[in-house]
Amino acid sequence: MRKSTIAFAGALAAAGVVATRGRWRRYEVRESSMEPELSSGDYIVASIRNDDLQRGDIVIVPHPEIAGFDLIKRVIGLPGEEIDLSNGYAHIDGIALAEPWADGPTRPDGNWRLDSGEVFVLGDNRKVSSADSRTIGPIDAATIEWCAIARYWPLPRAGKLPTRPFSR
Numbered sequence: 001m002r003k004s005t006i007a008f009a010g011a012l013a014a015a016g017v018v019a020t021r022g023r024w025r026r027y028e029v030r031e032s033s034m035e036p037e038l039s040s041g042d043y044i045v046a047s048i049r050n051d052d053l054q055r056g057d058i059v060i061v062p063h064p065e066i067a068g069f070d071l072i073k074r075v076i077g078l079p080g081e082e083i084d085l086s087n088g089y090a091h092i093d094g095i096a097l098a099e100p101w102a103d104g105p106t107r108p109d110g111n112w113r114l115d116s117g118e119v120f121v122l123g124d125n126r127k128v129s130s131a132d133s134r135t136i137g138p139i140d141a142a143t144i145e146w147c148a149i150a151r152y153w154p155l156p157r158a159g160k161l162p163t164r165p166f167s168r
Helices: 003-019
Strands: 024-028 043-048 058-062 070-077 082-086 089-092 110-113 118-122 146-153
Touching (some): 024 146
């Protein structure tokens, strides 16, 4: 067994201990709205959010209409911004957003002005993501407690999830 696999297994065990203290939570991805980053059958670890949300963060959003059902989405728009979806692209305050994570064009067209304390979230797989801000509207950032940080299963895809290196 490789040393890196043993080290990762040790880190996973440590994460399990911490999870019992409420700072970490495990989730199973059960849909394909975040592909290619996250696939159905992936298991991820999320940490309790301790700072301001940033564009590119992968967050756990409580579904506004289904109690106890969580969504995994990516933060696209931040408080006070104007989000315009047109011609297959997301625009923030009139500037096209570079979205290396997006798979497919962003449809349908729409326009939202975020209030202070609201964020706009989308699934990466735009063709199949339906329960995101395009349909459920902007999300109250105060309701987002968890940020996804790593995938631990399947092992060949295990590792830290890329977030935050994105700007408009």
